[in-house]
Amino acid sequence: MNCIRSKKIRFHRIKLPKAKQSIAAPLYFHTMTGRFAPTPSGYMHIGNASTALLSWLHVKSLGGKIVLRIEDIDYQRCKKKYTKSIFEDLSKMGLNWDGEPLFQSDRDENYLSVLNFLIQKDLVFACSCNRKMIRKSILNKDSKYYQGACIKKNLPLDGPYSLRLKTWKGYPVIRRSDKAWSYNFVVVIDDASQKVTHIVRGADLQECDSFQEHLRGLLGYESPSIHHAPIWLGPGGQKLSKKHGPISLKDYFQKGWSPEALLGAIAAGLNLKKDKSPCSANYLINSFGSYDWNKSSVYSSDFLPL
Numbered sequence: 001m002n003c004i005r006s007k008k009i010r011f012h013r014i015k016l017p018k019a020k021q022s023i024a025a026p027l028y029f030h031t032m033t034g035r036f037a038p039t040p041s042g043y044m045h046i047g048n049a050s051t052a053l054l055s056w057l058h059v060k061s062l063g064g065k066i067v068l069r070i071e072d073i074d075y076q077r078c079k080k081k082y083t084k085s086i087f088e089d090l091s092k093m094g095l096n097w098d099g100e101p102l103f104q105s106d107r108d109e110n111y112l113s114v115l116n117f118l119i120q121k122d123l124v125f126a127c128s129c130n131r132k133m134i135r136k137s138i139l140n141k142d143s144k145y146y147q148g149a150c151i152k153k154n155l156p157l158d159g160p161y162s163l164r165l166k167t168w169k170g171y172p173v174i175r176r177s178d179k180a181w182s183y184n185f186v187v188v189i190d191d192a193s194q195k196v197t198h199i200v201r202g203a204d205l206q207e208c209d210s211f212q213e214h215l216r217g218l219l220g221y222e223s224p225s226i227h228h229a230p231i232w233l234g235p236g237g238q239k240l241s242k243k244h245g246p247i248s249l250k251d252y253f254q255k256g257w258s259p260e261a262l263l264g265a266i267a268a269g270l271n272l273k274k275d276k277s278p279c280s281a282n283y284l285i286n287s288f289g290s291y292d293w294n295k296s297s298v299y300s301s302d303f304l305p306l
Contacts, residue, residue: 032064034198035191036090036097039071040082043248044089046300047202047240050266051229054291055200056095056281057272058227061288067194068097073104073181089249092259094281102194104186111181114189114219115174118165119157123218124174126155127162145170168214188212192221203228203296204239230270230295240300247300269303271295276303 036052038044044052059066070086072078090097118124127150134146148164148171155161164171174185187208191199206228216223234244241247252262260278268276271292272284 031195032059032062032198033194033196034059034064034066034200035069035194035196036066036095037069037071037187037190037201038086039074039077040079040086041074041077042082042242043085043250045240045242045247045249046266046304047232049089049093049249049262050232050270050298051200051202052090052095053093053263053266053281053284054227054229054270057284057288057291058200059198061285062198064198065098067099067196068101069190069194070101070103070105071183071187073186075105078105085250092253093249093263094259102190104181104190107186107190110193111186111189114185115163118174118218121218123166124157124163125151125166125171126153126157126159127151127164127171127173128153128155129162165215167218168211172211184208184212184215188215188219188221191224192216192219197222197224199224199226200229201226203231227293228296231297232269232300233297234300237299244300252304265303269298269300 034055036055038048038052056066068090070083072083087101115124125148129146129149133149148166150161150164151166151171157163160177162173162177163175164173172182172184174182176182209226213223215221232240234240238244246252249262253259258278260280263281263284264273264278265276267273267279267284272288273279
């Protein structure tokens with residue numbers, strides 16, 4: 001099997017400390033560690049802040065630590081101004097992280113190392129199918145998933161093709177033909193590298209859980225505890241988005257909201273407290289142990305003006 005070599009890609013940079021981490025994952029974790037992993041493709045919004053708050057409270061209430069990861073592998077959409085704003089907003093909200101932040105844009109060599117491990121195990125194949133071809137194939141075969149049309153073609157792994165995993169339904173892409181990494185692939189590697197033991201992420205990402213667990217098994221990584229944060233909904237019951245109005249933390253701060261007032265409203269929406277009175281993140285730690293993770297959604301208009 002031929003290994004893949006790194007191809008340098010130009011990423012947006014900001015002058016902040018960058019973590020130097022190994023991809024090697026210990027078989028046993030000792031320190032309870034949570035993480036917040038925003039994508040700097042826009043300003044932090046209410047949904048992001050809600051997940052960040054739950055992640056922070058979850059591990060802090062148990063005496064653990066939380067690490068920060070900037071998921072900036074999409075160099076076309078991710079901007080340095082958004083990364084800078086994420087740091088500022090988290091600090092304003094009192095959601096401080098432990099250690100240096102990790103930037104995915106620094107970790108191409110780490111991802112390549114894991115890819116080559118899978119290649120050596122004969123678990124990867126190259127695919128020349130585009131989205132149109134895959135949609136047509138799925139319709140013709142009355143299937144929900146790509147059927148692996150290229151798996152027996154033995155296309156060169158270092159060619160202009162996407163790379164797919166052989167061992168999961170639909171043969172998911174782990175690296176695109178433009179050399180961009182898939183979300184599920186790099187997240188599993190980074191969680192292991194940062195020794196994350198407790199994950200809180202949006203309920204809309206729940207469908208990723210089983211495939212990521214499969215990847216962990218292939219790579220010998222420990223399985224973290226996973227909880228899902230409620231989805232904030234706009235008018236009509238759709239997931240809250242920019243089309244519903246200004247929903248970023250920056251927008252609320254510009255309207256005169258204090259970080260404490262915003263935290264109080266978010267906490268009330270999450271059933272962390274009974275009213276929307278201003279509070280700090282630290283105030284919520286002691287009562288977090290009884291939090292009910294079964295809440296799946298929050299109607300934002302009940303707690304925050306849009």
